[in-house]
Amino acid sequence: MWFFALPALAINVALILIPALLTVALAFCTWDGFSAPVFVGFANFQAMFADRVFWIALGNNLKWTLIFLTVPIAIGLVAATLLLMIKRGRTLFQIVYFIPVVVATAITARVWQGMIYNPNTGVFGLLSRFGIELSDPLAQTHSALYGIAVVDLWHWWGFLAVIFLAALRQVPAEMVEAARLDGAGFFGLMRYILIPAIAPTIKLMMVMTVIWSFLVFDFVYILTQGGPAYSSEVLSTLAYRNAFFEFDLGRAAAVALVIALFGLTATFAYVRLQSKEGVN
Amino acid sequence: MIGSRWSRLVSYVVLVLGALFALGPLLLMLLNAFKATPEIILSPLSWPAELNWSNFTRAWDDARLGETMLNSAKVTAMTIGLVLTTGAGAAYVLARRKIKPWKAVSAYFLATTTAPIQLFLFPLYFGFARLGLINNPVAVSFVYCAMFSPFAIMLLRTYFIAIPKELEEAANLDGANAWQVFSKVMLPIVSPGLLTVALIIGLYCWNEFLIASTFLQSKDQMTAVVSFTLLSGKYTSDWGQIMAAAMIIVLPILMLFLLLQRHFIDGMAGGSTKG
Numbered sequence: 001m002w003f004f005a006l007p008a009l010a011i012n013v014a015l016i017l018i019p020a021l022l023t024v025a026l027a028f029c030t031w032d033g034f035s036a037p038v039f040v041g042f043a044n045f046q047a048m049f050a051d052r053v054f055w056i057a058l059g060n061n062l063k064w065t066l067i068f069l070t071v072p073i074a075i076g077l078v079a080a081t082l083l084l085m086i087k088r089g090r091t092l093f094q095i096v097y098f099i100p101v102v103v104a105t106a107i108t109a110r111v112w113q114g115m116i117y118n119p120n121t122g123v124f125g126l127l128s129r130f131g132i133e134l135s136d137p138l139a140q141t142h143s144a145l146y147g148i149a150v151v152d153l154w155h156w157w158g159f160l161a162v163i164f165l166a167a168l169r170q171v172p173a174e175m176v177e178a179a180r181l182d183g184a185g186f187f188g189l190m191r192y193i194l195i196p197a198i199a200p201t202i203k204l205m206m207v208m209t210v211i212w213s214f215l216v217f218d219f220v221y222i223l224t225q226g227g228p229a230y231s232s233e234v235l236s237t238l239a240y241r242n243a244f245f246e247f248d249l250g251r252a253a254a255v256a257l258v259i260a261l262f263g264l265t266a267t268f269a270y271v272r273l274q275s276k277e278g279v280n
Numbered sequence: 281m282i283g284s285r286w287s288r289l290v291s292y293v294v295l296v297l298g299a300l301f302a303l304g305p306l307l308l309m310l311l312n313a314f315k316a317t318p319e320i321i322l323s324p325l326s327w328p329a330e331l332n333w334s335n336f337t338r339a340w341d342d343a344r345l346g347e348t349m350l351n352s353a354k355v356t357a358m359t360i361g362l363v364l365t366t367g368a369g370a371a372y373v374l375a376r377r378k379i380k381p382w383k384a385v386s387a388y389f390l391a392t393t394t395a396p397i398q399l400f401l402f403p404l405y406f407g408f409a410r411l412g413l414i415n416n417p418v419a420v421s422f423v424y425c426a427m428f429s430p431f432a433i434m435l436l437r438t439y440f441i442a443i444p445k446e447l448e449e450a451a452n453l454d455g456a457n458a459w460q461v462f463s464k465v466m467l468p469i470v471s472p473g474l475l476t477v478a479l480i481i482g483l484y485c486w487n488e489f490l491i492a493s494t495f496l497q498s499k500d501q502m503t504a505v506v507s508f509t510l511l512s513g514k515y516t517s518d519w520g521q522i523m524a525a526a527m528i529i530v531l532p533i534l535m536l537f538l539l540l541q542r543h544f545i546d547g548m549a550g551g552s553t554k555g
Contacts, residue, residue, distance in 0.1 A: 001378035001458065004369035005385065008429050011366060015426035016392050019400035019407070026403060033406045079298055082291045089295075095541050096299045099306065102537045102544065104487035106505045107526045108305070110512065114519040115308040121320045121519045123308070158302055163549045186287065211394045218489045222509060239398045244494070249402050256398040267394045271387055 026253035033249050044254040057233040060145050065213035067149050076160025081190050084168045097158030105218035112151045138224050141231035148219050167198040204273055210266040214259050235259045313523040339525035348507040356485040358421035360478045367432040375440030389430035415498040424485055432477045439473030476547035504529050
């Protein structure tokens with residue numbers, strides 16, 4: 001029966017596993033992409049650790065992870081709980097909340113850049129003219145990362161709301177009803193009944209959040225290219241710049257390994273969670 | 281208190297605010313796609329004074345949306361075909377545990393769904409460059425297949441698991457071989473799953489930016505999303521035109537989503553939570 005699985009496996013091994021292993025080897029070489037790679041030991045890592053921008057990028061990834069572990073998950077949980085409470089319009093709200101998920105990242109980025117943040121053509125510019133001082137967050141070093149995070153948040157929270165609602169619907173209605181009769185308020189119900197009941201789903205989403213937070217690329221690359229002054233640089237954009245603008249493939253590979261290290265740790269947790277839940 | 285009329289009202293108010301947040305930026309896209317720049321600067325929130333279609337014609341020409349959307353459609357169609365033909369078999373084998381290391385293979389696929397693109401991108405790019413595969417849409421569809429098929433396999437697997445084993449056994453007793461069982465008995469039953477996978481993979485390919493912008497840079501192979509990002513200059517941008525281009529690119533996706541939203545939502549939610 002191997003031949004059923006072989007084509008998919010072969011494509012995956014050839015285009016992901018083998019290049020990934022080559023990346024590991026490349027991290028210990030210097031290579032411009034064209035001439036022969038030269039083994040340099042840990043020099044790439046030493047240079048990377050000595051690079052100020054690497055630490056900015058790593059810090060930004062960690063900030064990003066913290067933001068996305070809290071804000072969208074909280075919003076998603078509240079929205080899902082409210083959707084569980086209402087009787088009419090649940091499907092309609094779900095569809096509306098999911099629309100930003102299907103819009104291309106490039107389009108989402110440009111809409112926010114031009115129509116919301118832009119000081120001339122955006123809503124921020126309009127509000128400033130009415131005396132509400134809002135400057136373009138993408139243009140300033142202290143706010144660029146958060147400006148990008150809001151865009152990704154817009155794109156993302158609906159997905160979590162829908163996932164959490166699907167999990168909440170599995171909670172026995174009698175449990176919710178009993179809590180209601182006991183006079184539980186909205187947050188009491190969430191805190192003592194609903195969140196514990198869907199804890200496995202929340203945990204899984206948190207693990208995925210850690211993984212995805214280290215993969216974030218599109219929004220940063222399109223909105224700021226990591227700027228201004230590297231203030232919104234993340235590891236994935238740093239690796240990309242090392243590779244395709246500086247042709248320093250060894251450095252790029254070293255940064256990629258750091259991304260993978262965080263991803264791998266979370267992936268182990270993910271695989272263990274999955275097998276624990278007994279899905280087979 | 282929950283369940284009272286008052287709390288229901290508050291629930292609806294909050295949910296409507298959420299809906300406005302989700303739709304707001306898209307409404308801005310729609311409104312301003314019909315305005316000339318001075319009108320946008322006056323107010324991005326205003327209703328267009330007149331329906332100005334010139335943004336759309338200029339967007340169509342400048343982003344060469346006729347050609348680039350065709351390029352996107354080609355890569356998308358090839359990827360869907362590849363993922364379905366290679367993924368269905370793998371999903372079947374893993375669902376029925378037909379191979380001994382099914383657990384290890386499943387774990388491998390699960391792990392690659394979370395692999396950072398940068399972990400394989402650089403050797404892949406320069407390897408492809410050496411082989412002359414840059415600006416080659418077929419090569420890109422193979423990359424997409426490698427990236428997206430683990431997700432497809434995990435999702436399709438759940439559809440195969442749901443099929444009663446007796447159906448297969450009956451077909452075996454009738455003398456069908458493995459291939460006939462798979463193609464004549466199993467595949468038709470999982471066809472809703474195949475449609476779901478096709479839609480989601482199609483969405484991913486149509487929207488994909490990083491691989492497309494790296495591997496398909498030549499004018500005649502560029503995808504619509506990449507061509508769209510090139511519309512804005514560093515200092516000046518014609519935002520009316522950009523919003524019009526955005527509308528044209530997002531419209532087919534939105535229509536498909538609204539028509540078949542159950543498939544999209546259940547598939548994307550199911551594939552990432554059920555594994």
